[in-house]
Amino acid sequence: MVARARLSDAQVAAVARYCFGIGSTAPDLPPADEYEDAQGVLVATAADGDLTVVEVPRWDAPGAVAVGLRDRGWAAPAAWVGLPPDDRTALPQRVLALLPAAGLPPDSAALSVAAAAWATVREEGREVVVVPVPVTPYVPELPPGELATCYGAGLAGHRLGSGPARTGGTVVFCTGLSGAGKSTIAARVVELLIEAGRTVTLLDGDEVRHHLSAGLGFSKEDRDTNVRRIGWVGAQIAKHGGVAVCAPIAPYAGVRDDVRREVESQAGPGSFVLVHVATSLADCEARDRKGLYAKARRGEIPAFTGISDPYETPGDAEVTVETAGRTVDECAQQVLDQVPGHSRSRD
Template sequence: MAPTRTRLTHPQLAALARHAFGLTAGGAALPGADEYEDAEGVLVATRTDGALAVREVPRWRSPESVRAELERRGWAGVAAWVGAPPPDAAGLPAVVLALLPVAGTAPDSAAISTLAAAWAPVARDRAVLVVPVPVTATAPEVAWPELAAAYGAAELAGVGTPAPLATGGRAVLFTGLSGAGKSTIAARLVELLLEAGRTVTLLDGDEVRTHLSAGLGFAKADRDTNVRRIGWVAGQIAKHGGIAVCAPIAPYAATRADARALVEEQAGPGSFTLVHVATPLAECEARDRKGLYAKARRGEIAEFTGISDPYEEPTDADVTLDTRALSVDESARAVLTHLGLG
């Protein structure tokens, strides 16, 4: 039987790193499989007879390598600081090991670069070594003094206010039946954001199908791929501080959750907003200028959402819009208010 292989998420890769570095007791909590790979498909660990063997730990520097670098630099009695530097860095020691707890964040996240860059002014008049570590800031899996000691610090000088990393970028995904009003409301939201001086990219469902997802059909696997691609692109935009507005049908709950995870891994918790345009099926059919619902009812269109293919109504929507009671402008402004950008 061929070995089972699974791709690890960023939090799972961080757990693998903690296990490999001996930072936490017990094994890493990973899904059942024989082989594990990172986001690029590189084999990082195997499991044989229940025993986990780590082949490599991408991205993370081991405590051993950091201790070796401190020794090469001739830094003795190094003090560690966890997280961002304090507002007043005057009281920091002359030599600092800055440990950035960024477990669960994508390796190329702009949030990590922003956090590391905050140490640049501090490094002008003191020796600073910045090291990202596979620990969660808000719920550390390792006590801060133990973490500092593992990476070669003689003492813990302090801990910055733990806070989730965030780039300031956002992704808004509209979901709803065909004809619900998603594209129209999304376009108006883009106008309002541009008027407010924001950098915005619109990923409309039909245009994405023409370009990004050309060649995909409407079977469940193809629909899932389409929404995940949208989520990934939206995450890239949000990662760099922009705002992505997306308007696919996105009929399946699990795939919408995947899109949320793809964005928040890149731009930080809370960077994804799910908007359910909850126009009822009967209203969507009544508005149907293209006659698509009629064709679907006659069996001329296969796998049509709401007729011959299911639409899983969101239970986790951040904003729900009833377009029977709200105009396009009122709907868009409701989303803008939720985003805190109105």
């Protein structure tokens, strides 16, 4: 039986570097006979320790880029690596713009920003060819000059970012026991953000269960899958500058950490705001409008969070909301004070 492994964007980029002779490091891949990308396209095969590259979707071979430039009449191409400079006089009339993109999805906000910046340069009258290249942003696998040489060009300059691009989007991720008030607070946060003119999407735990995670049960694996789906959708929203307000129970710290990493890899540092709605178990049981705690106490609901299954209290929450004796607006405003770009409304 043929063992097939699915590679991440970063691993496919490493295969492309290997195939194109960019750098000297062989890709570090899991044991398998065949490797495919996220879309299921066969990328490479392995036999007796030798890797044979079949196809590297998305990446243009440096030799093909060099041939294309010669066909355009570029006798001595000049490359700029990364974002264009603020001072456009540093650019030649013809520019090969090499955008480090390894590990970034094709619709990455960082790539969109870079492509838009080079489109502006083109509108100013320069001839620009933009090529995403399979090296890592911020700390490329080889110096800019060597990268330019791989593409048959001399280096005109480079401008590499110091860290992931901040898109302006945010995921507000509310976690807490069943009945803690997560959905109520999240809904009020959404209303206030809309009143402030923000683009907002509410991902409530029950609604997501019904639509996005229909068919999943309540085992730890299924709960983790549900929370990761919520996190992935939230990351896509934040990546494009929107605000996603999420309200699952999300009882396990490890999965919350995974969601934080996913969001911040897509929307930049500080784009994930973890909100612990810290209503006590006693208060949640006292509310128990759906009778769930009573059923759990009788053993009718197995693995119920807070009763027969653990809730791992966050130690890394940006906001801890104590609901006892406080109004919904007070709790929502406490959350809003931690949302980047949101100004507290004043009378």
